Amino acid sequence: MERCDYLVIGSGLAGLTFALKAAEHGSVTVLTKSEITESNTNWAQGGIAAAVGESDSWELHEEDTLIAGAGLCDPCAVRFLVQQAPEAIEWLQQLGARFDLLGSNELDLGREGGHSRHRIVHHADKTGWEVERAVSEAVRGHKGIRVYENCFVTHLLMNQGRCVGAGALLDEIGQRDFLARATLLATGGCGKLYSNTTNPRVATGDGIALAHSVGAEIRNMEFMQFHPTTLYHPQLSSFLITEAVRGAGGTLRDHTGRRFMYDYDSRLELAPRDVVARAIENQIQKLDTWCVYLDMTHLDVREIQKEFPTIWTKLREIGIEIEKTWIPITPAQHYSCGGVVTDLSGRTTLPGLFASGEVTCTGVHGANRLASNSLLEAMVFSTSAADAVRDEPEPAVERDSIALPKSISESESVRIRHALQRAMSHHVGIFRRTAGLEEVLEKIRGWHEDYEKAPPASFSSYSRECFNLLVTAQLVVSGALARKENVGLHYNADLVQP
Numbered sequence: 001m002e003r004c005d006y007l008v009i010g011s012g013l014a015g016l017t018f019a020l021k022a023a024e025h026g027s028v029t030v031l032t033k034s035e036i037t038e039s040n041t042n043w044a045q046g047g048i049a050a051a052v053g054e055s056d057s058w059e060l061h062e063e064d065t066l067i068a069g070a071g072l073c074d075p076c077a078v079r080f081l082v083q084q085a086p087e088a089i090e091w092l093q094q095l096g097a098r099f100d101l102l103g104s105n106e107l108d109l110g111r112e113g114g115h116s117r118h119r120i121v122h123h124a125d126k127t128g129w130e131v132e133r134a135v136s137e138a139v140r141g142h143k144g145i146r147v148y149e150n151c152f153v154t155h156l157l158m159n160q161g162r163c164v165g166a167g168a169l170l171d172e173i174g175q176r177d178f179l180a181r182a183t184l185l186a187t188g189g190c191g192k193l194y195s196n197t198t199n200p201r202v203a204t205g206d207g208i209a210l211a212h213s214v215g216a217e218i219r220n221m222e223f224m225q226f227h228p229t230t231l232y233h234p235q236l237s238s239f240l241i242t243e244a245v246r247g248a249g250g251t252l253r254d255h256t257g258r259r260f261m262y263d264y265d266s267r268l269e270l271a272p273r274d275v276v277a278r279a280i281e282n283q284i285q286k287l288d289t290w291c292v293y294l295d296m297t298h299l300d301v302r303e304i305q306k307e308f309p310t311i312w313t314k315l316r317e318i319g320i321e322i323e324k325t326w327i328p329i330t331p332a333q334h335y336s337c338g339g340v341v342t343d344l345s346g347r348t349t350l351p352g353l354f355a356s357g358e359v360t361c362t363g364v365h366g367a368n369r370l371a372s373n374s375l376l377e378a379m380v381f382s383t384s385a386a387d388a389v390r391d392e393p394e395p396a397v398e399r400d401s402i403a404l405p406k407s408i409s410e411s412e413s414v415r416i417r418h419a420l421q422r423a424m425s426h427h428v429g430i431f432r433r434t435a436g437l438e439e440v441l442e443k444i445r446g447w448h449e450d451y452e453k454a455p456p457a458s459f460s461s462y463s464r465e466c467f468n469l470l471v472t473a474q475l476v477v478s479g480a481l482a483r484k485e486n487v488g489l490h491y492n493a494d495l496v497q498p
């Protein structure tokens with residue numbers, strides 16, 4: 001057993017921001033299931049939204065966030081987020097994060113869908129990589145922070161309704177319990193619920209399942225965001241083409257060359273994500289094709305190369321010259337707007353348990369996240385959580401006994417995981433129907449039973465992830481069935497008035 005003041009589960013921007021801030025007043029241990037940088041954060045392209053431009057204000061950022069959230073945002077949480085944004089950017093710069101500049105120190109701000117101003121602070125099209133580099137280097141150089149990589153958190157430790165730490169399995173060491181005054185869940189998203197996702201392999205909803213297992217409140221899981229523009233390629237996994245490409249003037253066309261967004265929204269390609277993704281999916285279904293196209297051929301080649309080097313190189317590797325050819329694209333799962341309910345200080349509904357980042361439902365996204373607000377959310381709420389944990393009491397050493405999910409063989413986990421992904425993609429995507437949702441819920445029940453009936457096997461993180469995905473899927477589907485109006489990212493065709 002190990003003790004620290006503050007325990008962090010996850011090493012993306014949420015976990016590492018909290019670690020750096022909390023280490024100012026206590027000892028911190030970070031547990032992360034892969035290498036430190038393996039996270040959604042590392043893959044973020046577009047940037048971080050902050051009203052730092054001359055013609056911008058937090059009021060405008062607030063208004064855009066509320067509009068994108070389709071009436072379901074928590075206004076207090078949104079105001080808190082947008083007011084802290086400039087400070088969060090400054091903090092990252094002080095840590096050494098390099099953002100694109102105009103001249104010597106004016107930030108070069110990009111524009112993305114749903115934003116009424118240029119306000120996206122970025123490092124070309126690999127902002128997440130740069131941000132994760134800066135925070136992980138600072139964490140590694142900090143004497144008060146201990147990091148365990150390849151350390152899979154299996155359960156939360158509870159004492160009479162209070163979270164007192166977590167149990168984890170460490171490579172080459174085995175099971176270990178970590179006791180702490182406060183535990184921060186920062187485990188990111190759950191993209192692996194779907195066959196097509198922009199998320200990396202670690203996004204398996206572990207934090208949602210961990211929080212659910214101890215009774216923390218979870219909300220809004222039906223609001224699953226699909227990114228409108230990911231590369232369509234039959235042999236490659238979904239590769240994101242950042243929204244900033246449309247912000248720079250990229251247009252959407254169907255195979256005949258028609259700019260079909262004229263049929264859907266006056267904001268055209270820069271409408272909020274839910275609107276653009278639904279339009280693309282509708283167009284794909286209507287035309288019975290696999291994809292539509294993103295056209296950058298009219299843009300300045302040198303600008304494209306400078307602003308989007310990652311996309312330029314990746315597409316060239318597979319033979320697409322974006323200055324000459326339209327990019328085939330299709331929507332893919334991208335972000336979970338729902339999650340573990342927290343207040344402005346990152347407190348969950350359970351004492352001792354805090355949460356931050358994509359695993360949470362802070363209220364800032366409502367029914368649909370505004371582009372580039374999530375890296376910001378991770379920093380802002382981790383900062384306030386790091387302040388709030390100061391007052392947490394010493395943890396009790398005694399722990400409640402809990403029943404852990406059993407492990408099953410890898411081959412059985414592979415079967416269940418793939419079947420779940422197919423069902424979720426088919427019935428719980430951009431367009432849903434009640435019968436399809438009910439069918440998936442029934443299937444999830446069946447897979448849970450398969451789990452119970454399967455012969456026990458030694459622990460494997462893959463098998464546990466599969467269990468966590470089942471728990472998370474159940475919450476997404478039940479949320480979708482319970483939501484009786486089409487709003488933001490939730491669209492059930494059966495709810496449409498004839």
Ligand SMILES: Cc1cc2nc3c(=O)[nH]c(=O)nc-3n(C[C@H](O)[C@H](O)[C@H](O)COP(=O)(O)OP(=O)(O)OC[C@H]3O[C@@H](n4cnc5c(N)ncnc54)[C@H](O)[C@@H]3O)c2cc1C
Binds near residue numbers: 039
């Ligand atoms: C391709 C892509 C592009 C994006 N672009 C943008 C953008 O431009 N702007 C923006 O604002 N947002 C963007 N996003 C979203 C944003 O990157 C994420 O929402 C954000 O980084 C989440 O940060 P996080 O710290 O909450 O989680 P993550 O960065 O995902 O970190 C989660 C951590 O938890 C660890 N973990 C998970 N389960 C366990 C477990 N059981 N035990 C131990 N460790 C565990 C993981 O290994 C990982 O280290 C993008 C996302 C993707 C995938």
